Amino acid sequence: MIMPPVRKITTLVTSNYGKRIRNRRIEYHNGVDLRTVKITSSREELQKIVVTEDCTIIDKGVDKLGNTYLRLRPLVSYWLTEIIYVHVDLSDIRFIGHSARRLSAGTALGYSELGGNSTGHHLHFSIKNFRGYANPIHDYFIPNGIKYKFK
């Protein structure tokens, strides 16, 4: 079973996969943006971003725009080549380089963070198959019991 990357029952999709208009230009959004919240002490665990299925780590880093990212190779969804998380605090993840290193489904990665080109707290979540990026909600985690509200 695929777990949702955020733990809220109703998750607001602040920007969907596909074409969108930004700064009066049409651009292609290669994942979905799921709203997250700032850390408050009372509900900390609920606000952590989690691993959707058993994966191995490909790499993590910071992209040209200053956004942190984590690239995973799924072990269950064999039709996917990559799962990508952007805007997550990855400071607790320190084992890159061990090829056998695995993360199991439901592992808490860290909190959502601002930075790079993000304008509000959100998780940017992408999946890739052999043809390129695909729609995470339609092609990946729709059957998992989470409700998505679209802005």
Ligand SMILES: [Zn+2]
């Ligand atoms: Zn995004």
